[in-house]
Amino acid sequence: MARVKFGKVTRARRKRWIKRAKGYYGLKKNSYKKAHEQVQRSMAYAFVGRKLRKRDFRKLWIVRINAAVRPYDLSYSKFINGIKLANIDINRKMLSELAIHEPQKFEAIVMIVKKALENKPAVKVKPVEAPKKVVKTVVKPVEVKKVEAPKPAAKPVEVKKAVTPKPVAKPVEVKKAEPSKPVETVTKAEQSEASKFLKEMEKKYAEELAAKTQSPSAADMEAKKAAEAKAKEAAKKEIESKKEAEKKLAEAKKIQEKAKSETDVKAKEAAKKAAEKLKVEAEKAKAAAKKEAEAKKNAEKAAAEATKKVEAAKKINVKELSADERSKLDGSASIKEKRSDLQKHSNTTRKMAIENKLSAKLQKANLRDMTKKELIIYMRSISDEMSKK
Secondary structure, eight states: OOOOOOHHHHHHHHHHHHHHTTTOSGGGGTOHHHHHHHHHHHHHHHHHHHHHHHHHHHHHHHHHHHHHHGGGTOOHHHHHHHHHHTTOOOOHHHHHHHHHHOHHHHHHHHHHHHHHHHTOOOOOOOOOOOOOOOOOOOOOOOOOOOOOOOOOOOOOOOOOOOOOOOOOOOOOOOOOOOOOOOOOOOOHHHHHHHHHHHHHHHHHTHHHHHSOOOOHHHHHHHHHHHHHHHHHHHHHHHHHHHHHHHHHHHHHHHHHHHHHHOOOHHHHHHHHHHHHHHHHHHHHHHHHHHHHHHHHHHHHHHHHHHHHHHHHHHHSOGGGSOHHHHHHHHTGGGOOSOHHHHHHHHHHHHHHHHHTTOOHHHHTOOGGGOOHHHHHHHHHHHHHHHHHO
């Protein structure tokens, strides 16, 4: 028996699916698998879309009819009711088309509808009769009660007194004392290194260490004073430039008056030129006065902002500030050494304080929350107490 091949049939089937997927994006138009999936999905959406399109067009026709009927003091619902009363069999699509393309014919339909609504027959309302009361005779069955025999009397129950148990003393647990941590010892080499580092820091930054830490308001106070001084200078310059402008204008007027009285042509021209020069200089002085006035305004604004900052800074407590904020105030920013080096040597000095049993404040100091300047001062205080001993 001859062998049957189905390659031709499958190829034709696949071509048919890919033909339907023409124009799709990516592999959906080339790959059979992707094309088959997408075409099936799009056919499902098309089926739903055909139903939705009917609803959308009906909504559109209703909106158009409603808009066309409003000038005649009718609403859509009243118009449709009138059409039914007038026995006019025109669907909504045709009514909307008439309203757009043939408004005269649509108006004639509206007039017929209005007459039908005016001649609408009154609906007769039938009186509602009250339901008749039905009296039912219910015969209750007689219950026969059984006579129970008397129960024997119960014996009196003896109540025993409850004996409260005596409290038993719990054994007291004695906590074992925890073993104390071994004190870290500092070698002589570490001590000498720390003392050398301290001396170097004190020599290098003697001015920074001697200077007092500014309060948060001190820098703002300086800014305020500088701004006020600028404002005063600008005000003075403004007054001076105004006076100069007035003087030069007055001189220019005098020269013009003299030029009028003179008969010589050359003298007149020279006087005019001099007057014009003075006027130009006066205008320059006025422009300078305006600039100074603007500078004065800016300085006054800066002074007002500085006063606000000063008032806000007075409320702040220096101890509540972070280490970074305090470093800006106490001059730690000018110390160029790394914080890690300073903290390393301050740790060795703290170990020395623990070894020699110095004050608890020095032993339990939080080095992480200290600025660079505070670390150097801390090291100096430990070395001073060590020397006293």
